[in-house]
Amino acid sequence: EVQLVESGGGLVQPGGSLRLSCAASGFTFSNYGMTWVRQAPGKGLEWVAIIDQDDSQKRNVDSVQGRFTISRDNAKNSLYLEMNSLRAEDTAMYYCARILLSSSWVFDYWGQGTLVTVSS
């Protein structure tokens, strides 16, 4: 069974840092691209970042450019999101998801999410 379990969320002050983790199991992690998606309280979904199978390509949304870094450790079956210079508008539930390369890039499995709250 495919499982994705996020951790590392919490309350942080503006300007602070957090590192989110996503532990993957039930599939060959190194064969899949992975992504982070966030959802502010009561709002819609926002794609944050993607990393390909072997860490050779990364992309992110402009609003996190220079502040967030996506990475992975295929030996540990883990995905990460390093978040620096956090702002109030980064407050959200953060989901990791697996990318299925079919005729479109679809997020076929999602974790349960980890909540990040940026507040003083």
Added chain:
Amino acid sequence: DIQMTQSPSSLSASVGDRITITCRASQSISTYLNWYQQKPGKAPKVLIYAAASLYSGVPSRFSGSGSGTAFTLTISSLQPEDFAAYYCQQTYSTPWTFGQGTRVEIK
């Protein structure tokens, strides 16, 4: 960035109704369009990928169509478990973007 616009933002319907949600892209995205369902407090789940392909295990009452800039998600006979929020998503070019969502409520 490609903007995705869903309509309506919300709708009220009854069990057994046929409903259609529309998603429009600000530029052509071919069929790089996915649909997700999200229930309160839960992660999204994929329903449709590549505009019209039903994801494994998703009931056949869900269907998708469209290409270019106009897409639809149809539920042929609404079931109690279908009351949720629905999001379209384009994966034609980064930043991948979602529609604002459509909330389907019980009439």
